Amino acid sequence: MFDLDESDFRQAVHDLAGLWGHIAFPIIVPKHQPGAAESIGTGFVAEVKGQIVLVSSLHVMHQLQASKAHIAVIRGKSLHLSGLSARQSRVQDVAVIMTPPDWQAAHLPERVNVAQVGLRRPDMLSTGVFLCMGYPVTKNTLQAFHGKTQRHLHCLSLREAPPGRVVTTIPNALVLDYDPKKTLTTDGQPAGSPVRLHGMSGGPCFEVLLGQEVDGRPRLSLSIVGVINEWHPKNGRAIVVSRLSEVMPGAYEDTPVTEIA
Known part of the structure; x- marks a missing residue:
């Protein structure tokens, strides 16, 4: 139905992150x-x-x-x-x-x-990919003495982890597979040293959806799913998201x- 190769998909998700990161x-x-x-x-x-x-x-x-x-x-x-x-x-x-x-x-x-909660076009299909955004502590500091300010929004596109990957107390949570050693950049290259995710708690998690333009070209869009709440760097290597459907x-x-x- 849609023709979108992996490279184009990564670039399209990257562009969406730039558009919605605000x-x-x-x-x-x-x-x-x-x-x-x-x-x-x-x-x-x-x-x-x-x-x-x-x-x-x-x-x-x-x-x-x-x-x-x-x-x-x-x-x-x-x-x-x-x-x-x-x-x-x-x-x-x-x-x-x-x-x-x-x-x-x-x-x-x-x-x-703004992210409009509860809105999702019925003609859009799930890609199985989720986009998480946040501001890691190590990348966002203000040191007035040195006149230095850092602002860095970190974005990750992830897929759902297998059932039972991690233990969480959050009911009906969305658990996403995250292995920092296997992270790739937008152009498909190894990302290098992984970013510590402390500080991304509270950030938005979107589902990446796929639809079709009037002329038949594929079109990606985002739908807000939940709030980033847990990072399991060792046991399970996963990110846990609270679903807004459980709250709103x-x-x-x-x-x-x-x-x-």
């Missing part, structure tokens, strides 16, 4: 050194039934609450998250930060991309609302 943002907290900061996790901007929300891992939000300052950097703009309410799913380890219209008008960039749109509405201090 929805993800690093979550920053101060380090011990004056003027220095680092990323402790990732979040992303989503739309649920017309409501714009910020989504991340609950354990990342808990780290934020222990910090004196917590900032999200969205399209280059630093935003303080203090005072916003977060709906949480402890079972799925997901936090959904509510953004009132007045806060959006005052703080969000004029143009911001109804599951999180009955959970307690907590204030971000």
Whole structure:
């Protein structure tokens, strides 16, 4: 039905990552050194039934609450998250930060991309590939003393792992096969030294879908699936994703609302 070779597929996924990467943002907290900061996790901007929300891992939000300052950097703009309410799913380890219209008008960039939760065109087919995005700690630091700032979005395209690969407490989780030693670049070459994934928790995971243009050419698109929550570098070599279908749109509405201090 569709004609898309492996090289073209990798390049198309790479292009989609560049297009959709703007929805993800690093979550920053101060380090011990004056003027220095680092990323402790990732979040992303989503739309649920017309409501714009910020989504991340609950354990990342808990780290934020222990910090004196917590900032999200969205399209280059630093935003303080203090005072916003977060709906949480402890079972799925997901936090959904509510953004009132007045806060959006005052703080969000004029143009911001969002992942629309629950939308998927019925004519699109699954490729079996999932795209994970996040901001690793080692690649995202601010050292004011040295005048050095790093911003690096890391993206991985992965397939689902065999059943039983890892043990996780997250119900109905999506478990993705990730062997850093077998990682390839977009052009199919070995990726070299693997990136430590600490800091990617809370980042978005998309399913890569395949459809057809009007003229018959193949077309790839992304559909948001869930939130990156666990990385098993040794036992199982896998990434665990909490499915948003388990949290939204109804599951999180009955959970307690907590204030971000």
